Each structure stands twice: as structure tokens, then as C-alpha cells.
Amino acid sequence: MKERNLTCIVCPKGCQIKVLFDGEGKIKEVLGYTCKRGEEYAITECTHPRRTVTTTMKTESGIVAVKTYGTVPKEDVFKVMDEINRTRITRDVKIGDVLIEDVAGTGVKVVATSEVQ
């Protein structure tokens, strides 16, 4: 039987999770997780992996830290970075402000996590 070993990235514990697959490559069992979020992570990681992106964005008076509000598909991470790096903010920014509504067609917002540095 096919299996895959994962390190959970949901929290600092970093649980070692084992995912077992059946003959058709479908998930049969998830072992080793210690919380609900860990189980969800393992399933997502084996079907369509997603990541939160944190980076900075340029404004007229400096740079501001930002994050994707939720996860984006892992294969889109560099597309997300590209759009964030091409966008210039021309207004004042407060923590929590939405700076991009739908980044790189993922349907996920980009929000400010700091004031302008």
C-alpha cells in the first residue's frame, strides 16, 4: 500500500503524520495527527496543498507587511508574490486593511499586517 509521511505545519508541535492510500490513490487513513486541524492539513496536503503567503508591499511612504487572508494553492505562491510585488499602494494603511481583493485569481484577499515602516 502506498503511504506518505508529512510534517504538520499547522502549529509549532510539528506532528509527524502518515497518510495511507488505497489502490486507486485515494486517501484511506490518516495517522499520527493530534488535532482536527492536523487531520485537515494532511488531507489538503495530499489533495491540493495550500499555503499562507506573508510578504511586504510597497507604498508611497515606505513598505508595509501583508499576508494572504487564508491559504492559496501552493502552486500559485509565486504568482501571488508577483502580483503583490507589482501592486503599489497610494493611500494610508491600517492593520487589517484589504489591499488586494482577489490576488492572482485565487479568490483570496491580501491584508495589511503592519503599519507603513
Add this chain to the structure above:
Amino acid sequence: MIKRIKKELVIVGGGPAGMSAAVAAYERGLRDILILERDNALGGILRQCIHNGFGLHRFGEELTGPEYAHRYIEKVLEYKIPYMLETMVTGIDKNRILTAQNCKEGIFEIEAGAIILAMGCRERPKGALNIAGTRPSGVYTAGTAQKYVNMKGYMPGKRVVILGSGDIGLIMARRMTLEGAKVECVCELMPYSGGLARNIEQCLNDFDIPLFLSHTVIEIHGKERVTGVTIAKVDENRRPIMDTARFIECDTLLLSCGLIPENELTRSAGITIDRVTNGAVVDGSRETDVKGIFACGNVLHVHDLVDYVSEEAEICACGAVDFIRGQAKGEADINIRTDGKVRYTVPRKLTEIKDTTLYFRVSDIFRDVRLTVKSADRVILSKKKQKLAPGEMETVTISADVIREIKNGEITVSLEA
């Protein structure tokens, strides 16, 4: 005549430890508080830690560093706790007189009822590593590079080798990659990583960045700018095996080789420093051996998680407030020894009979061991631990009942099979 003011509680450092301590002291009813911060804003190192993963324990949600800091900054502002920015404390004496300076006030002194030391830590620099070779530009500590990228918007280089696999090094491997740099590899002197398992996964494996364990950088090349480094495998005594040496072309070397608590002020007050943690020796309330001076956060011992820094700062603030109010303690006087496998505990001393959590680190990776607390060769507490690693701080709680059983004023914390 130098101006002198009086304050009940003075907190040195406005990072996560200092702010958490200030907020906790306020919430216990203390009002005469002053935070002294040398930077131009509150928040400390969290300001440049723009990645997520903070606050899961504390707030039950995943925050970035600036967001975590913001939660406390908002409290400091809401409570109107006074703070001074761009203010450098240059000395503390054992009578709790601080000397500080800033552009507005010049040099001034503060007579403090109690002091909380919350100065944080700094990175081990290149000079402390004895790497051979030339001295070109392009060598940075990982935290300095992090400040350039995340706060100033500069890229320190395009092809990067990272020495040290502590969390900052791992986080910077991902950060540099996201911003378009090529990270050639991360070299780790030890046979295991000092960083969290999840950071190896999401910062290295996600981007196929190789981690070479038991490897180090033995030479830096380049005249004006780094042109490459020579790396080599090391033997069990951490000496390079020369026939494994190979050249890696790069323009940047980032160093993530350990953090050192910043204890110059602690020493100036004559406080005893623990040789393992490089932080003050403290009791359960985080009081040092100089009365009325307390310490918390990375200045006391380096933490992996800011959530634990906040927790420790709150314990520390309670101790400081009790001291200011003249509440006596000291019904116990117990020293805590360790066996070397357990490298240290914080606290190092118990002075009160109440449930106390010991924070500790181990010297190597251990599996299926028992963490054991002994008093006069009798086991008073034993806890099974599946896996212990040097990179992960652990805790064990000793109950008041167990503390009452302690004989000869001493316990030993050890790992047993």
C-alpha cells in the same frame, strides 16, 4: 546635577516581554509604570518577523509578528501606560537606580521600586564563528537580512548560502526565495536542526532547498563581494573533514548561529548570570539575586515561541507587583540542579511553595525517556516524554505538594531511561 525621577516599576525593553509585563502589571492594579525602549517604536523583534505562526497558544489564532505585537501595543495605549522611545538605558545599579538617555531629556536617572529586565537577545556575529577567508561584503546575520528585506525593502543578495538551521535561518531561506533569490543550501554544524520541524517543511522542503546536516562553512571567498563559500562535512567532534570540502558559488552568506541574551545591564547591576542560558539566575517569580530586579523573555533564556515569552512576562510582572507591595515570600529555598542532558531549567531556584512550571531544554535528541525530578536520590516526579529535541523548549510542572516533599533544599532534574 543629573535629573532624577521616581517610578514604581521600570521595564527595560518594549518588545513582547516588556509589553506583556507592563500590561500584566497594570491589570494587577499597578499604575506607576514606565517602559524604556531604545528603538523608535514598540514591538521589538516582532516588527521584522512578518511571517505567520505567532499566537496560537495565546490567542488561538495564527498571527504574524507585527500583528502579535499590535495586540499588546493596543493594550499599552488603551491603558495609557507611559513609555519612552529612542531611550537607551546605560546602567543599572543594585539599588535599582537606572541611568538612561535620549535626545529630549539628555542623561537622567530613575529610582525604581522594581525593575523588569526585558532587553531580549542578539545574534551571534561572524566574529564569534572563526570562519577563515577574506572579509568581503555580503555576509549578514539572518536577522539583519530580515530587517533589510522586511522593514527597509532591500534585498541583501541573489545567491545565498545559509549557515545555521535555527528558525531565523529557515524563515529567511523561504523569505529570500519568495523575493527571487536562489538559496543554494542551509548548512548545519550539528547532526540535527535547531529549528522547528514545521519550518524545515514549509521553508526548505516547499522550495527544494537542501539542508546539509553536520556541515559547516570553512572558508569565505571574494575580495569586494562574496563570490562563494567552501563547505565541508564535520566529524563527531565537529571538526571539518577536509576531503569533503567543496566550493559553492554565492554572493551572500547568512548566519543563523545562535542567539545571545543581551545582559550587559544585568551584569552592571551585579546580578548572577547562569553559564548555560547566559541569562540571570532567577526564582519562580523571575526575581534575580538582586532584590527587586526581575527578568523575562529572551534576555532570561532564548525562547522558540513568543507565546511563552508573554506567559513568562506575566509571571514576572506578578512577582514585581508583589515585591512593590511588600508581600513577603521565601518560605522555601530550593536550588534546582540538572544532569547535563537537561541543560538548564528556568527558574533555577524555588522560593515559594506553589505549583511551579519549569521550562527546560535538553542537550541532544532523546526518544522515549522519563523526565525525572529527584530529591535526595528519591524520585518525586517522573514524566514520560516521547521525543525531546534541543530546538524545542519543554515544560514540567511541580505541584506545591511535591515541593513540600523536597529535602536538603535541592532537587535534580534529569533524563532517565
